Amino acid sequence: MTEHTFDLVVLGGGSGGYAAALRAAELGKSVALVEKDKVGGTCLHRGCIPTKALLHAAEVADTARDASAIGIRTTFEGVDPAGVRAYREGIVAKKFKGLEGLVKARGITVVPGEGRLEAGPAVRVGDDLYRGSDVILATGSYSRSLPGLDVGGRILTSEHALELDEIPARVVVLGGGVIGVEFASVWRSFGVEVTIVEALDHLVPNEDVALSKGLERAFRRRGIQYSLGVRFQSATQTADAVTVTLEDGKTFEADYLLVAVGRGPATAGLGYEEAGVTIDRGFVVTDERLRTGVEHVWAVGDIVPGLQLAHRGFQQGIFVAEEIAGLAPVVIPDVHIPKVTYSHPEVASVGLTETQAAEAHGVDGIVAYEYNLAGNGKSEILGTSGIVKVVRAKDGPVLGVHMIGDRVGELITEGQLAVGWEAHPEDIAPYVHAHPTQSEALGEAFLALAGKPLHTL
Ligand SMILES: Cc1cc2nc3c(=O)[nH]c(=O)nc-3n(C[C@H](O)[C@H](O)[C@H](O)COP(=O)(O)OP(=O)(O)OC[C@H]3O[C@@H](n4cnc5c(N)ncnc54)[C@H](O)[C@@H]3O)c2cc1C
DSSP: OEEEEEEEEEEOOSHHHHHHHHHHHHTTOOEEEEESSOTTHHHHHHSHHHHHHHHHHHHHHHHHHHGGGGTOOOOOOOOOHHHHHHHHHHHHHHHHHHHHHHHHHTTOEEEESOEEEETTTEEEETTEEEEEEEEEEOOOEEEOOOTTOOOBTTEEOHHHHHHOOSOOSEEEEEOOSHHHHHHHHHHHHTTOEEEEEESSSSSSTTSOHHHHHHHHHHHHHHTOEEEESOOEEEEEEOSSOEEEEETTSOEEEESEEEEOSOEEEOOTTSSTTTTTOOEETTEEOOOTTOBOSSTTEEEOGGGSSSOOOHHHHHHHHHHHHHHHTTOOOOOOOGGGSOEEEOSSSEEEEEEOOHHHHHHHHOGGGEEEEEEEGGGOHHHHHHTOOOEEEEEEETTSOEEEEEEEETTGGGGHHHHHHHHHTTOOHHHHTTSOOOTTOTHHHHHHHHHHHTTOOSSOO
C-alpha cells in the first residue's frame, strides 16, 4: 500500500467536487481529486450541457419549421440524429478539454479510480491511500426508478435517452419535473408524439402554480399530452413497444418510456457509514456549513439533501474550500438559488412561491403581482408569451420571482439579486432596463409593486 498526503482530498469530480478542488488549489492547498469516470461528472457529460445542446437543436428545428410566419422562407426537412449527436458531443468534448486544462493548470492531482472513504480521514483507491487534512465527499447522484419498474430495453433513464440514435414516433415520459419536461420539449420539437405522466396535480410541481399552469397551457398548445394526478402502476414491453398502465386503469403505448422520477444520492458502499458519516435515506446529513459530523469530512452537491442543481454544487464546493481555508464564507440557503427548466417555454424562479410566502407571512402580509409578457415588446418580437410574477412582503422585500416564457432563464439573475439582497421593489424601481429587452418585464413588475406602473394600469 502506498500513502499519499494532501491538504484536501475530494471524492468525486462532478460540479461540486471539481469546484471545491479548483477553489482550494487557488487558495494554495495541495489537492487530490478522485474520479472513477470523467472529471465534470453528470452535468457536463450526461446532464446540463448535453441536454441544453439538444434543447438548442430543438429550438432551431422549431424556428426552421415556423420561419415562414415571419416572412423567412425555409423548409424543415427533418432531424438528423447523427448530426445532432455530433454537435452535442462536440460541445461536451470542448468543455471537457477546457476543464481538464484548468484542473491541470491549478496543479490538482487527478486520481483515476473508484474511491472509498476511510477513517483518518482518507480515501482509498485500490492499493493507494490518499490522506487529507480534509476530505470532501462529492459522489453525486444516479437516475432513480420506481419499485417494480425495471430499466432496460424500451424503458430508459435520461442517460439512455441521450444515447438514442433514432427519433422515436411515440414516447411516454414518467415524471413531470424538470428532466421529464425538458426531454418532452425536445422530442416534441423533433416531431415525436409525447405523453407525460405525473402523479402530482401539476407539471413542474415544485414551482409556483402560476408557472405550472402556464407550462401546461403552452404544452397543450404544442400538442404535448399529459396525465396529471394519477399514479403510475406498471409497464410492460415487447420487442416493438412499451405499454404503461396507470392506477386508474388508463394505458398508453409508446416506442419508449423515459423514467424521469428524480435522482438518488450515490452514497451506497462507499464506506461513509463505516467512517461515522450519518446517512438519511441515502443522503449525507450535514449542518448548514456542510460539515458531516465527522471531523474534517465535508459533503457537497447532490448527496446533500436539497436542490439537485449544478450551480448549487459549484457554490457548495467553493463554500467548503473557503471554509477550510478559514475565510468564513456566507451561507446561501437553497431558497436563494435560482432554478431554470429549459423547455420551450422556459420556467425560471427564485425565492418563495406565492403559497410559501403566504404561509410564512400570512395572506395579508404579502403582495403578488403578475406582469403578462403580452405587454413586452421583445417577447412579442420573439413570438413568446408568459408571465413574470413577483411576490413581496407587504411594505417589505421581494420574496420570490417566478417567470415563464422563452429565454426567461437568462433573466433570473436579477430576481436572485433582488431576493438575496432583500431588496424592496422601491429600491429597484429607479434602475433602468434597456428597451426593448425581456428584462423590461421584470422592471415593469417592480415598478408596479412600487406603486408606479408604467405600461400597465
Ligand atoms: C438530464 C439531466 C439534466 C440536468 N440539467 C441540469 C441543468 O440544466 N442545470 C443544473 O443546474 N443541473 C442540471 N442537472 C443536475 C446536475 O447535473 C447535478 O446537480 C450535478 O451534476 C451535481 O453535481 P455533483 O458534483 O453533486 O455530482 P455529479 O455531477 O453526479 O458528480 C459526481 C462524480 O463523482 C464520481 N464518483 C461517484 N462515486 C465515486 C467513487 N466512489 N470514486 C470516484 N468517483 C466517484 C462520478 O463518476 C461523478 O463524476 C441535470 C441532471 C441531469 C441528469
